[in-house]
Amino acid sequence: MKDECKKKTEPAYAVADPDRLRRCGAGEVIYGAGKTAEQICGILRMLRENGQENILVSRLDAQKEAEVKSLLSASEAASWTYYAVPKAAVFGGMLPASGHGTIAVVTAGTSDIPVAEEAAVTAEFLGNAVQRIYDVGVAGLDRLLARKADIQAASVIIVIAGMEGALASVVGGLVSAPVIAVPTSVGYGANFEGLSALLAMLNSCASGVSVVNIDNGFGAGYQASAINHVGV
Amino acid sequence: MKDECKKKTEPAYAVADPDRLRRCGAGEVIYGAGKTAEQICGILRMLRENGQENILVSRLDAQKEAEVKSLLSASEAASWTYYAVPKAAVFGGMLPASGHGTIAVVTAGTSDIPVAEEAAVTAEFLGNAVQRIYDVGVAGLDRLLARKADIQAASVIIVIAGMEGALASVVGGLVSAPVIAVPTSVGYGANFEGLSALLAMLNSCASGVSVVNIDNGFGAGYQASAINHVGV
Amino acid sequence: MKDECKKKTEPAYAVADPDRLRRCGAGEVIYGAGKTAEQICGILRMLRENGQENILVSRLDAQKEAEVKSLLSASEAASWTYYAVPKAAVFGGMLPASGHGTIAVVTAGTSDIPVAEEAAVTAEFLGNAVQRIYDVGVAGLDRLLARKADIQAASVIIVIAGMEGALASVVGGLVSAPVIAVPTSVGYGANFEGLSALLAMLNSCASGVSVVNIDNGFGAGYQASAINHVGV
Amino acid sequence: MKDECKKKTEPAYAVADPDRLRRCGAGEVIYGAGKTAEQICGILRMLRENGQENILVSRLDAQKEAEVKSLLSASEAASWTYYAVPKAAVFGGMLPASGHGTIAVVTAGTSDIPVAEEAAVTAEFLGNAVQRIYDVGVAGLDRLLARKADIQAASVIIVIAGMEGALASVVGGLVSAPVIAVPTSVGYGANFEGLSALLAMLNSCASGVSVVNIDNGFGAGYQASAINHVGV
């Protein structure tokens, strides 16, 4: 199967965008869900042939990752790292940290960590220093206030919360830096798979908060990196 | 028109529930929206004939209140008080304050005050001491923390917030007393007329929070009174 | 694996809130869904080190419970009890019953019992006497009216119903005590996984009813306990 | 304008269905909302020319009714009766009551009466005896149980309720006759203009309940008449 895959560097199912790196400052990311291992492998090679050295594959569960890996050559496999919790793989390593400062990734609870790690790994991949601040939800304000200095020191803050998503508003009221809020599907019943946190964050009473899709740690990490590099 | 109204003490459009006062510990309340002034007047008299001395009329806008008042006899009008902000009228006065302690009515913003006043007046009507704590939303935690002692001293707390409704969770994490959360329709766009705050409050990460209908200050005040009188 | 877990008493994924017991009158509860067995075990130990003797773990299915148990030391396991129907575990035993009186847990049907047991076990864990009154839905009023005296004698009533959730309104009209309504996801089609009962309960025509999240037996039990201890 | 209207008996905007009376056992009804007075007048004459003697015009507010009336000839106006509360007009009078028995029209509250009257007038128009039983909502069960004999004696029961719509299930559990439930838009907030009652009624735990559109008193009256004449 490896041979068949190798030939697929200009596949029928995907089109290269060689100008993207110059235009957007970051290469394309492969969204792994809904693609076969062969397609992921093929796109990976197409991107490399178009000059992209560092590639992130998101939403790649452990089983499909094993399939992809089995399709890689030995030298390709040497450049491949898999991060199990955010279910993401990095090809070619992460960029060195640059930008205005640190990106803080803050979660309300323990169950939000997989989404937070997707954000953190994405930001690190794109060349940012990341500080993880987990399990500081608003039901115990002391836990949050104990980390206030860390949060206020960051250039950008990513706030990740499910259920009622209140953490975004509370953090938004503590800082002058921009806040990217990520609603998660953590919860049950009337959370409607993340709708409660999504609506809450869109309606935040704090002013400097914008929102990405439910469970979209990747998008938050990407946007935070762009913000951290504004004017750089 | 007054005469016609006077005869309508057993009207076709309403049925007395004389056992209710004994059974539920509180008389019926007249929900004014969707009823004509004549119907409100008729029900008021029917309730009085069935032994209820103190009657609350909720959701009674200023224009309809004037119509109702014009239908009352002079002695009836003497027992009638109208509260313009919560759009509620009280007939026969409020009960003296009793119960375990004080009911705190807390709002996130200035725009939530009409709903808060409906809760406060209802609780006062039913015989409770009420403490109003307004405009302490989570975007400025200092404002809230400055009132922490007052909130922690209350027997029951009613939290009223629109937009993302985060205040309910933050207050819920500060106290051991039960919290009744009231989502309001304050906001616009993706608040979907109160849905954002409603879902947020139903999914609160704080444990002791229950919720009533959007803008239902009356229900919160009634429930808080019942709680404040448990075991009394 | 036990050794590795033992060391994780201050884990990266969770933060202790040692002041909570004093502030809220009840220790933290571990919400088991979405956490690994190792995380649950680690949080359990962290809480104990912070002085919490009695710990409830909710939403813990049988398989994960077995995993958690296998991580416990012998002395820890001796303090551990698992309740299969509500899928909850109690560490350190339940508190002795106190408060103003009894909490009645009332269900509409047989299928609502798992949620009811979550409420009942939570209330018992927090130190309340509980009376279970099951399968008294409104389609057979005689079944409900036969238990009217029991329901009216309670300090707090938890009403648990799926489908159209009508039981909350009928019970709410029978009592002066506060009613906590729990919509369940029992039903199919246009119940939209509990939405029908949730909306019905939020719009109850009975006055003293507040609502918690769909299937949130835990929240109802917690809130009922807080109410049962108001002013105590 | 009268002359112009008179000529419009075969208008461009409407098509006669002369076979309908034979096929469906009832003539067409003119749904007044969204039609101009001229259109209503034109359709009325077209129906009469096609042999329909008795015609119901529903959803006709007072202002448009006045416009229609001004377009009628003197002899036409003599056959025209307007019912202000359900906003319906009858041309040619009501049919004499026939069918198996009585149709009971039962409401939860006073505010549901306009919808109830639309159902009652429709059923009377189609030749049924109607018994009105208003304001017997479930928050005061005694009011309902006092009318149990009347309700159980009916051939068909129409139950009309807003808010949580619980009355449909309670009545459904008391009778063997078919129950037609009509959700109303009475309420506010999370009733979402009748959605709460609609979902509740569709999910009724009582078995013999079917449902029509929100505020559709007409549909309920029509269906109840069809049921009351089954096999006649």
Next chain:
Amino acid sequence: MKDECKKKTEPAYAVADPDRLRRCGAGEVIYGAGKTAEQICGILRMLRENGQENILVSRLDAQKEAEVKSLLSASEAASWTYYAVPKAAVFGGMLPASGHGTIAVVTAGTSDIPVAEEAAVTAEFLGNAVQRIYDVGVAGLDRLLARKADIQAASVIIVIAGMEGALASVVGGLVSAPVIAVPTSVGYGANFEGLSALLAMLNSCASGVSVVNIDNGFGAGYQASAINHVGV
């Protein structure tokens, strides 16, 4: 396990309603979903001890049916019949057909048949003659019109359709008998698991149509039987 089950004729999880047969003209039906085999068996015996001879168990999948059957005594098993397509069991046989006439069960497509069979078996169980008319959806009007006489001859018509549910309106325009519409979850995408057909049927332009829950063949069969026996 049989012995244990036998003793559970007055179980903690269910309450008998012995008056129901007299009051509603039909015994209770056991809704099988969400109950264990032991609970179903226990309720079955409780109902029989309370005098109900004929019992329907709905929503009973093949696996649980096998479990229930293994709990039955030999004489009990002899009275037990299982209908695989509607996933329903009948204990004690069906009642002989009575009522005004025939109940027509009409489907739009082949995929709607399981719901149709639930309606048909329920109606037969309750003592009605049933005529099945399947796969006559509106995309091929000739198929429907070929059965017009059969449909017009029925006392009650149950129309079962998924997707856009148009069949209910077309049939409703052909008959004078009452039409019970059952939306099904057949379809995909923007049918939102039956919502499209549900809304369509609630908004039918034909007058004599009422609606039950999505996929609720049982409710339609029950209601149709009640209608077929009005005044009998």
Next chain:
Amino acid sequence: MKDECKKKTEPAYAVADPDRLRRCGAGEVIYGAGKTAEQICGILRMLRENGQENILVSRLDAQKEAEVKSLLSASEAASWTYYAVPKAAVFGGMLPASGHGTIAVVTAGTSDIPVAEEAAVTAEFLGNAVQRIYDVGVAGLDRLLARKADIQAASVIIVIAGMEGALASVVGGLVSAPVIAVPTSVGYGANFEGLSALLAMLNSCASGVSVVNIDNGFGAGYQASAINHVGV
């Protein structure tokens, strides 16, 4: 004000797209809702200066039309025609009819006519012969079948219906030509302002049906014209 407007041919609020006529085969249409009369006037002139001779202004209510007209010069006004029912204006006249054949515009009821006229006028403006077939909804199939030949003779059929939107499926089953379905907001309650018809049409069991936005007569007319000119 006329002078000020005259100068605004390259306004700050709108940008010309001079290539559009060549690219899309039809000039831009001005969507009148949400624009001021001055803006409409300014865009009109900008389009003419960019070579567009025939311009349609949609969603232009009578009052705003009067304002626009007052801003036009005498020669401009001579080229301006207003169609009151679809609330549309045509500048420069309609194109002569061309294309494969006739576009049939079919409505379920009288209340759907305003949307139908928007479709018809749009199609005529773009150079199509249009046949109007109104009030042939499915509750009276004879009315529809009487026009079957006309409908089957058309090159494209636009079906316009509110409520349950069943007409689209029935017409879709009668023809080989493409059907464009337009859901309308006609109805009330659970039609949710057109949602019921929209979902029904998207789920049509007939194969050749595609759908445009609720009340979007313009879009249907435009698409039908494009279809009628395919390959021409």
Next chain:
Amino acid sequence: MKDECKKKTEPAYAVADPDRLRRCGAGEVIYGAGKTAEQICGILRMLRENGQENILVSRLDAQKEAEVKSLLSASEAASWTYYAVPKAAVFGGMLPASGHGTIAVVTAGTSDIPVAEEAAVTAEFLGNAVQRIYDVGVAGLDRLLARKADIQAASVIIVIAGMEGALASVVGGLVSAPVIAVPTSVGYGANFEGLSALLAMLNSCASGVSVVNIDNGFGAGYQASAINHVGV
């Protein structure tokens, strides 16, 4: 089992529509989801006996396809072709390409290909030349603009996109041919299983766009074929 199936050519579960081929210009298609292999086999034979030579079976997953194939006779199996990616089978081969020109099938991403193939195979089955243009989503406009000539040369364009569905509007602005938009369920979170793309496409700012159901490649292919044959 083969024998039993053979006899089922006039089954109880399906009705032939022999006039359809003449009336609609295309034979019936068997929607495979929700039907058993026996039913599919039976309907296939019924259609052939009614004169249909070419039959498409959609939504037929690999496992059920194997079951169907095992029921076919050897000569039947020789006429049967299965397309794994769109999960569709063709019996009797595809029609030769005819019509005005080519149908372009355009996707935003790689994950949309299964829906695109359903559209393409359907259009080919019905006798159309198809050009596939995949992975040209709007985040990289160069990829799309590189194919502008191909897209502008087509007679009909099918645009297939998930997530935000923006491709439909961009393509709609580039062409004069009609555009059929197919929203897909590709995405997660607030795409609500295709709702985001569906709403976006219904609200397209480009004029010549109509929409089919989520993931309904079949419907788009069918409609495109009808358009491609208008006036032929």
Next chain:
Amino acid sequence: MKDECKKKTEPAYAVADPDRLRRCGAGEVIYGAGKTAEQICGILRMLRENGQENILVSRLDAQKEAEVKSLLSASEAASWTYYAVPKAAVFGGMLPASGHGTIAVVTAGTSDIPVAEEAAVTAEFLGNAVQRIYDVGVAGLDRLLARKADIQAASVIIVIAGMEGALASVVGGLVSAPVIAVPTSVGYGANFEGLSALLAMLNSCASGVSVVNIDNGFGAGYQASAINHVGV
């Protein structure tokens, strides 16, 4: 009334947050909707007494603005400027432009301009250079591509679009700077008052896009300013 207002500098309905300017780098903004003119006036003075020199009042319609102005003293009025299109007032003037670069405010259509102006005025108030790029929606790509250089030169881009909101994705694919997307309620029918654009933007296939509430120009301007000042 002026005197009464003057005394209200520490009103019951609002609480000062004097630390906010230091903490968040920007003073509080007064959200004008839902507040009375007296309340706005009172809060204005309270903020000034707490040291805030520059104050923005958003969502202030012309009528209420006149009321507020009549309450101001002459010296206060001299510092007050009203912007009619975004319905916003600025007290104390705008800050001089600083930050990394320019904020581009881009709209899809003319009707989106009021929201765009709210964003632009907010950003200018907070000290940013703003470039307005209006009416460049995706249905005419040439209009957008003509402004590509301007858009790519900006430090932050705010994209404002109603209907299907596709512009956010197209712009997101053109730039490396962060994009803030603002869905507007422009449109009708299935736009559900902005829901279509909101969902589209949340599901953007372009990576660097985050979203604020529907019509929330203020929030976008505020967030863009924070981004433009990161690390400054």
